[in-house]
Amino acid sequence: MGVDDLDQVLAIERVSFPHPWSRQAFLYELRENRVARLWVARATDEPAAPVVGYLCLWFIADEVHVTNFAVHPAYRRRGIGRQLMGTLLELCRQEGATRAALEVRPNNHEARRLYEAFGFRQVGLRKGYYFDTGEDAVLMEARLGPEGSRPSDDAPVRSRGAAGNPRPG
Numbered sequence: 446m447g448v449d450d451l452d453q454v455l456a457i458e459r460v461s462f463p464h465p466w467s468r469q470a471f472l473y474e475l476r477e478n479r480v481a482r483l484w485v486a487r488a489t490d491e492p493a494a495p496v497v498g499y500l501c502l503w504f505i506a507d508e509v510h511v512t513n514f515a516v517h518p519a520y521r522r523r524g525i526g527r528q529l530m531g532t533l534l535e536l537c538r539q540e541g542a543t544r545a546a547l548e549v550r551p552n553n554h555e556a557r558r559l560y561e562a563f564g565f566r567q568v569g570l571r572k573g574y575y576f577d578t579g580e581d582a583v584l585m586e587a588r589l590g591p592e593g594s595r596p597s598d599d600a601p602v603r604s605r606g607a608a609g610n611p612r613p614g
């Protein structure tokens with residue numbers, strides 16, 4: 446993600462979350478926050494192709510914390526979210542990350558299913574994390590094993606049975 450992508454990123458952000466990150470929040474992550482990494486997915490390989498999704502994270506010591514993640518509504522359910530998550534967890538794993546964490550709203554079943562496919566499991570609740578509704582956040586963690594980050598075969602997704610910054614969820 447670059448500053449030039451922000452108009453498109455913000456358009457996706459605003460239709461994806463009740464309390465979207467501001468331009469300033471993205472700019473802070475892009476320019477100031479030295480542990481932040483932000484990526485976009487584009488519709489094609491062309492550098493100027495439209496942004497269809499993004500994933501933001503903090504990489505601290507050996508831990509990744511996913512801070513923001515969304516796909517344009519018109520492009521959902523095509524595997525873009527899975528590709529973003531898989532690619533970025535694998536990149537971080539190759540750079541030494543051994544675990545990943547994130548918060549998600551309890552009723553965000555689509556995202557939770559995706560996360561479970563990457564080995565994320567609920568490890569706790571953050572009480573009253575979402576100030577808009579007072580909901581608790583589900584805290585999920587995954588170990589990034591030596592075999593790499595990819596959807597596991599036994600996860601529900603396969604069996605078809607998954608800001609103040611950060612504001613995942």
Ligand SMILES: CC(C)(COP(=O)(O)OP(=O)(O)OC[C@H]1O[C@@H](n2cnc3c(N)ncnc32)[C@H](O)[C@@H]1OP(=O)(O)O)[C@@H](O)C(=O)NCCC(=O)NCCS
Binds near residue numbers: 523526548559
């Ligand atoms: C969560 C999100 C990023 C997923 O992006 P996506 O590109 O649609 O996801 P994918 O197409 O890669 O889906 C991967 C898997 O996630 C699950 N999933 C995704 N959307 C789903 C839905 N609407 N219903 C049920 N499961 C869903 C499925 O298991 C899916 O695999 P399948 O299509 O083979 O069944 C997208 O729905 C989104 O932007 N949501 C709004 C923002 C948000 O909630 N972000 C997460 C914050 S924690």
